[in-house]
Amino acid sequence: MGPDRLSQALSLLGIAGYVYFLWFRPNQEGLALALGLALGGAAVAYGERPFLVPLFAVLYGGILFLQLFYGHPWAFLLGGLLGAGLPYAFYRLRKPRR
DSSP states (O other): HHHHHHHHHHHHHHHHHHHIIISSSEEEEHHHHHHHHHHHHHHEEEEESSSEEEHHHHHHHHHHHHHHHHHHHHHHHHHHHHHHHHHHHHHHHOOOOO
């Protein structure tokens, strides 16, 4: 699995987690974690090399700002770190050496 597929899978996992924590087991920390995971996974796209997707990066920053004052910023940051960091680490490990 490449880093682009891992990023997509983490974004979909974040969306599924959001639905789960919204409808089946309401939990504010879980919602923040799932939303951070979905946006963190979508914020970095992988082609020849990784690049930041401005729309999702701005959404992540705006929701992080709101989470700082009205929510659970640590859960949101952890989700974003996992969503953006795991595929990037996978990219760095599988990057061909010159």
